[in-house]
Amino acid sequence: MGADGDLIPGRRARGCRAFACCRGSEVLAYGWLSAGPEWIGELGLEIRPEAGEAYVWNCLTLDPHRRQGRFREIVLAIASSARKEGITRLWIGTIGDLGVRTLPEIGFTPVLCFAVQNLPWIRYLRVWPAEEADARLVEAARSALRADGRPLLGGSVLGRHGRRRH
Numbered sequence: 001m002g003a004d005g006d007l008i009p010g011r012r013a014r015g016c017r018a019f020a021c022c023r024g025s026e027v028l029a030y031g032w033l034s035a036g037p038e039w040i041g042e043l044g045l046e047i048r049p050e051a052g053e054a055y056v057w058n059c060l061t062l063d064p065h066r067r068q069g070r071f072r073e074i075v076l077a078i079a080s081s082a083r084k085e086g087i088t089r090l091w092i093g094t095i096g097d098l099g100v101r102t103l104p105e106i107g108f109t110p111v112l113c114f115a116v117q118n119l120p121w122i123r124y125l126r127v128w129p130a131e132e133a134d135a136r137l138v139e140a141a142r143s144a145l146r147a148d149g150r151p152l153l154g155g156s157v158l159g160r161h162g163r164r165r166h
Contacts, residue, residue, distance in 0.1 A: 004058070019081070021074050029070035031059035033078050035087070037146075042095055043114055044123055045157070046146040049091060053144065054082055056092040059099075072102050079107070091144060109133070111141045125157040 008018070015036050021029040035054045038047050047055050056078050061070040075092070082090055092108060094100050104110065110130035117124045125147075129138045145152040 019074060019078050021070050021077070027062065028065040028068075029059070029061040029074045031074045031078055032057050033082060040093065040145075042093075043116065043125060043145075044147075045125070045152065046149075047091060047144050048146055049089075049144055050140070052087060053089040053091065054087045056090055059092075071099060072106060075099075075103070076106055089140070091141070109137065111137045112145075127152060127155055127157070 011018070011032065014034075016032050016034045016038075019031050019033065020027050033054050033056055035049055038055050038057060039045075040047055040057070049055050056075060059071060059074055059078075061068075061074075079090055090108075092099075092103065093114075094103065111133050113128050113130050115126045117126075127142075129135075142152045147157045
């Protein structure tokens with residue numbers, strides 16, 4: 001898992017599960033599934049899935065295997081496993097254009113949109129409902145996301161710069 005390899009024991013200790021798309025012993029793509037709290041570094045927020053929910057994160061296709069449908073494959077495998085375990089809602093996010101087309105094609109519904117602006121000494125996060133998002137899903141997403149330990153209720157969050165490796 002590349003540069004994050006040293007994080008695997010800690011992730012597994014808190015109940016995170018890794019999924020991999022392999023050809024023989026070669027890993028082509030991977031992703032993680034968590035039913036407990038996780039830090040979303042790109043947003044500077046924490047997600048705390050409710051009972052029956054989980055968070056799909058850190059999905060990555062290794063360079064030589066990109067543009068071959070591996071992202072779709074790994075997300076579908078994670079979703080299938082979660083469904084068999086009784087998980088009824090999965091949260092997943094995209095960065096930039098990555099996954100924007102694929103996720104709706106495989107059954108995910110856009111709920112919230114984010115824009116992050118890093119200013120000197122502070123990070124500004126703007127949050128708004130996705131076009132045509134169901135109001136109940138928007139409320140559930142805002143409840144699952146946390147800024148400084150509190151549910152994400154407003155339209156923007158100010159915070160300090162900082163990274164957490166998890």
